[in-house]
Amino acid sequence: MTKTIYYVLMVISLFIFPSFLVSSENAVPISVRSAVIFNTLCSKCHEGECSGRLSFDTGSKTDSRHIRRYTGDANLSKSKIKEFFTLLNYMKKKCAVYMPDNVQWKNSSKDISRFMLPSSKGYFIPLGSLESGKYHIKIKVRENIHFQTEVLSNHFDHFLNQEMCPEKKNMLQFELNRPTTVFVRIKSRSPMHIVSFKVEKDH
Known part of the structure; x- marks a missing residue:
């Protein structure tokens, strides 16, 4: 019993x-x-x-x-x-990413700082819901450093994981097969500051 x-x-x-x-x-x-x-x-x-x-x-x-x-x-x-x-x-x-009040990036480089770590060694940027299709991201940072960039969904589907080198043009490309809530995770071993961040859909 x-x-x-x-x-x-x-x-x-x-x-x-x-x-x-x-x-x-x-x-x-x-x-x-x-x-x-x-x-x-x-x-x-x-x-x-x-x-x-x-x-x-x-x-x-x-x-x-x-x-x-x-x-x-x-x-x-x-x-x-x-x-x-x-x-x-x-x-x-x-099994999902949580962001308070559905906060998302406002498609402006000036808005990027609130998604930066206090140490300045990374960012977690909510792009919101994106349509299916091919996209590219352009990132320009102040420092001459290497950093890792990931593109993932709110349910941890990974679309891109790439190391960015200061010697190369920092443009990333990824593709979505369906409408998806997307985040960009950026990590560096030393402080970094994004001065320009653009996400555009390919036509």
Whole structure:
């Protein structure tokens, strides 16, 4: 009888608890800054772990230290750490990228700075929903450095992963087979500043 009750409770928890995680991003306000940090530095290592039964305890001191170490910010507040746990749980349940309030880039180089890491070593740029077709991205940076650029969907479909060299023209090309919500993830080993960023559809 005890075993029967245990299994019933386990089945119920699989339906109830994940739904709580999905709605948790509404209960915990997520800033654009936290979403940019998480999606640039953290999600790539965890995006293959999607499962409705995976979750993390926001009270773990070990996990808090892990977050502080990989974000490079030893002074992250408890509220900010809670945002990272919320983003991680959302990603693991939905297998999707979360950006607060459907924030997206406004097709202006002046708007790009709010999607930059505090360290200036990367960007996570939400392009919004793009039609199917071929596209190219032109990136111009202030520094003479190498950097890695990825183009991915909100469900972690990868369309491009390319290292950009200062000696070459920084133009990327990718193709979408269907309308897709698209993000650009840029990472560098040293600070970088984008001075021009353009996304255009090929005709």
